[in-house]
Every structure is written in C-alpha cells, then in structure tokens.
Amino acid sequence: MGEAPIYQENVLCIMPFDKPTNVLDDIYDKYPLIKFKFIYQSFIPGLSWAMSQVDVSNEDYQKATILVTATTLPRNPNLVPNLKFIHFISAGIDHITNSPIYTNSDIKLTTSSGIHGPQIAEWVIMQLLAFNHHEKQLLAFQRQHHWGKADDVWNVRDYVGQRLGVLGYGSIGRQTASVCKALGMDIVAYTASPRTTSESKRDSSHIIPGTGDVDGTLPSAWYSGLDKASLHNFLEQNIDVLLVALPLTDRTWHFLGKEEFEILGKRNAFIVNIARGSIIVQDDLIAALKKKRGGLRGAALDVTDPEPLNHDSELWDMDNVAITPHNSGSGSSYAERSFRVLEKNLMNLELGMPLLNEVHRKRGY
Missing domain, CATH: 3.40.50.720 (NAD(P)-binding Rossmann-like Domain)
Structure with a gap:
C-alpha cells in the first residue's frame, strides 16, 4: 500500500x-x-x-x-x-x-x-409511450370509473420502424437513442460540428457505465451545422420523433420555428423538448400543433418559454401536449x-x- x-x-x-x-x-x-x-x-x-x-x-x-x-x-x-x-x-x-x-x-x-442520460431518457420514453397508448384517455376513464370501449383507444401505433431525430447528440441524446433503438426505431443524429471519423463520434464526456452510445455507432446517419440549410436538410430526413437536446446559445435561440415545423409537419412528427424552452418559437409550435393537416401530431415539453409557463397559455389544455415542470433530469x-x-x-x-x-x-x- x-x-x-x-x-x-x-x-x-x-x-x-x-x-x-x-x-x-x-x-x-x-x-x-x-x-x-x-x-x-x-x-x-x-x-x-x-x-x-x-x-x-x-x-x-x-x-x-x-x-x-x-x-x-x-x-x-x-x-x-x-x-x-x-x-x-x-x-x-x-x-x-x-x-x-x-x-x-x-x-x-x-x-x-x-x-442526466438515464433519468431523462426514461422520461422521454414515458412520454412517447403515453402518447401512442392514449394514456390521457385511459386515466380519464379510470377517474370516471368508466370501462371505456376498445374502439376509443384502439388506434395504437408502436415505434417499430419509426425514426428518431436527435437534435444534439450528447449524453442525453445517446442514452435516449439507445433505448429507442431497443424499441425498433431508426436513429439519425445532428451535432453542431461534423463527426466524420470514428474518434469524433465517440462520447468524450462523463459516462455512467452501461449507458449511452459511447462509440457513436447507433445513428444510421449523422448530420451537422448551425445554419438553416443544414438544419433543414436534417429535418427533411423523414423524422417521426424529434428530440431537442441542444444547449442554449446565441446560435440556438429560436432555432426551431415556423419553417422547421412545416418541414416536420409533412411527416406529422412528434416533438420532445428536454433542453431549453427558448430554443423553440413557442407561438409557432402552438400553431403547428393546432393544424389539422400538415402539422405536428403532438409534443412533450419539460421546458417552456417562459418558465413557469404562463397560466393562460394554450399549451396547458391541448390534448396532444404533455407538460412537466422542468423535472425530467431529477x-x-x-x-x-x-x-x-x-x-x-x-x-x-x-x-x-x-x-x-x-x-x-x-x-x-
């Protein structure tokens, strides 16, 4: 010794x-x-x-x-x-x-x-499954002591074959990708700078053993850049679920707005934001969620702009939105x-x- x-x-x-x-x-x-x-x-x-x-x-x-x-x-x-x-x-x-x-x-x-990877990835999966399996409706049935009809909640689409787009492929994105891959999803990643070599794709941050995507091998494709053209190219890759996991900087403030939601709306995509609320133009998000055709099918928001969310915000009462008080990392x-x-x-x-x-x-x- x-x-x-x-x-x-x-x-x-x-x-x-x-x-x-x-x-x-x-x-x-x-x-x-x-x-x-x-x-x-x-x-x-x-x-x-x-x-x-x-x-x-x-x-x-x-x-x-x-x-x-x-x-x-x-x-x-x-x-x-x-x-x-x-x-x-x-x-x-x-x-x-x-x-x-x-x-x-x-x-x-x-x-x-x-x-934060394990707990936030679990929160993301909880929201994805709850949305597709009509958890809000099922809980309403239980509160009403009502045995709902099967056709009320029959239309369940599983995630096999759906594509997860990870906007910000850090530790949180990697762990979420790992769990979503186990559900049968395809993964596409997006980072600020290009990751063209095996070494550049590796996770160099702190890693909780047994989690994440250390070598960066899960994505079937990798995109990069902070300009609009690069972002739009990524969003046009038939994304079904977009995970927003970017840091908030001057370059990512209001990174996602009307144009971006129009691209995602072609696929009727679902948005998950666990990063910062002001990465998204919130009024544009609300408009895209309300569109009957060519809009977003839903959103799970652990962050909003502002926080706490205004008491009279439309987001609170939208059936296709889940809101939590910035606690996914707890x-x-x-x-x-x-x-x-x-x-x-x-x-x-x-x-x-x-x-x-x-x-x-x-x-x-």
Missing part, C-alpha cells in the same frame, strides 16, 4: 442537495487533507432552477480553491483569488453567461454533463453523480490533466 497523496483543496459547495456521503467518503479516502464546506441553497417553489438567496462570506470565497454551485457565483472574480475551477451541478450554463465570472475571468468551468442519484464528475476532476487537477466537461466560453457550453 502506498502513502496517501499530500493533496489539499478547500471545496466550497453551495447547492440544494444533501451531502452525497458515499462519494465524499471515497474522496476523503484518496485525499484525507481535502476540506469541504457546504452551504444549503433551496429551490424556490414553482420556479425551475430558481434558487433562494444565500449569504456567502468573503472569507469563504477567498479560502475556496474549488467552488461547486448551481446558480450562486461571486459578484466579482477578485473575491475568489485562489479558485482553480468551478463545478456546476447542471449540464447547461446558459443561466450564468452574463456573470462577471463568465465574461471577465479565465477561471475554468466544468459541468455535470453526462449524469433523480435520487443526482448529487452523487454530479460529485463523481467532481471526483474525477480532483484527480485530473492533481495529475495536471485536462478537466472533464470543461466549458468552452466562445462555444457557450
């Missing part, structure tokens, strides 16, 4: 979860001199990813060499002179891109990308999985290796 490494960090954690004790025990075993300080920050009820205000002392910020956070950041980079990197418990960082830490510092930023393993990414990056930091899931500021994710 070798000696434990002489390695010390002061990790300040500001987050809405209990301490992930199993991961912390593993970290303490490897790095007995490491110190954690936890400050609990609660969610504001009814507001997706909105957090209560917390007081963080200047002394805590000055001591910190690593910051783990959801939304809270020092108002001035000068308050964190010893900070080596910030680990976000979310996969997206669009909520902090206007902060001084993002715009006026070169502090390294990492995300929890890779931890799970009992969330904090543990996020801290597993942190654990890997503690080792990478010690060894002088690149950090996992590091944000590229110019790219926006």
Whole structure:
C-alpha cells in the first residue's frame, strides 16, 4: 500500500442537495487533507432552477480553491483569488453567461454533463409511450370509473420502424437513442460540428457505465451545422420523433420555428423538448400543433418559454401536449453523480490533466 497523496483543496459547495456521503467518503479516502464546506441553497417553489438567496462570506470565497454551485457565483472574480475551477451541478450554463465570472475571468468551468442520460431518457420514453397508448384517455376513464370501449383507444401505433431525430447528440441524446433503438426505431443524429471519423463520434464526456452510445455507432446517419440549410436538410430526413437536446446559445435561440415545423409537419412528427424552452418559437409550435393537416401530431415539453409557463397559455389544455415542470433530469442519484464528475476532476487537477466537461466560453457550453 502506498502513502496517501499530500493533496489539499478547500471545496466550497453551495447547492440544494444533501451531502452525497458515499462519494465524499471515497474522496476523503484518496485525499484525507481535502476540506469541504457546504452551504444549503433551496429551490424556490414553482420556479425551475430558481434558487433562494444565500449569504456567502468573503472569507469563504477567498479560502475556496474549488467552488461547486448551481446558480450562486461571486459578484466579482477578485473575491475568489485562489479558485482553480468551478463545478456546476447542471449540464447547461446558459443561466450564468452574463456573470462577471463568465465574461471577465479565465477561471475554468466544468459541468455535470453526462449524469442526466438515464433519468431523462426514461422520461422521454414515458412520454412517447403515453402518447401512442392514449394514456390521457385511459386515466380519464379510470377517474370516471368508466370501462371505456376498445374502439376509443384502439388506434395504437408502436415505434417499430419509426425514426428518431436527435437534435444534439450528447449524453442525453445517446442514452435516449439507445433505448429507442431497443424499441425498433431508426436513429439519425445532428451535432453542431461534423463527426466524420470514428474518434469524433465517440462520447468524450462523463459516462455512467452501461449507458449511452459511447462509440457513436447507433445513428444510421449523422448530420451537422448551425445554419438553416443544414438544419433543414436534417429535418427533411423523414423524422417521426424529434428530440431537442441542444444547449442554449446565441446560435440556438429560436432555432426551431415556423419553417422547421412545416418541414416536420409533412411527416406529422412528434416533438420532445428536454433542453431549453427558448430554443423553440413557442407561438409557432402552438400553431403547428393546432393544424389539422400538415402539422405536428403532438409534443412533450419539460421546458417552456417562459418558465413557469404562463397560466393562460394554450399549451396547458391541448390534448396532444404533455407538460412537466422542468423535472425530467431529477433523480435520487443526482448529487452523487454530479460529485463523481467532481471526483474525477480532483484527480485530473492533481495529475495536471485536462478537466472533464470543461466549458468552452466562445462555444457557450
């Protein structure tokens, strides 16, 4: 047995979860001199990813060499002179891109990308199956104590042979593709940059063992580009179900609107959005969902624009729409999985290796 490494960090954690004790025990075993300080920050009820205000002392910020956070950041980079990197418990960082830490510092930023695949893929499958099997109608029968007639819900189309288009083939898209492939679906993938080699198709983010599409071999075809022509070429590939799994950036804001829904409407496609609401032009989506011919057959939305969704939005009462409160990524393993990414990056930091899931500021994710 070798000696434990002489390695010390002061990790300040500001987050809405209990301490992930199993991961912390593993970290303490490897790095007995490491110190954690936890400050609990609660969610504001009814507001997706909105957090209560917390007081963080200047002394805590000055001591910190690593910051783990959801939304809270020092108002001035000068308050964190010893900070080596910030680990976000979310996969997206669009909520902090206007902060001084993002715009006026070169502090390294990492995300929890890779931890959401299993739970979000299960949410997606739940929505797809519920829609095709008329779950809303069946639940209405149960509430009414009514034994519905078979012909009320007879028209069930399974997903064998249908095509899933994954707009943003990251960890979430890959795990969803894996499960949909098991249902007999064909997969086509779309990424910002071309993936023409085996190495470029590999998943380089954090991977939960046994999940995803590590080698990128599931798609029967791969498309790329952030211009309209490239996007339209992808959408014209006979897509039956479109999964929106893109990060929100200046380039993807309102990425899907009237023109895109007209293309998808030719196939009477179903839209699933687990990314960010403002990737979609919401009024255009509503119009496409209401069209009797050449429109969308339905949508499952875990995100909307704005959040929470306006009380009087038409989306609430549309029979072909399912809405959930930005919770598809929630799970009992969330904090543990996020801290597993942190654990890997503690080792990478010690060894002088690149950090996992590091944000590229110019790219926006």
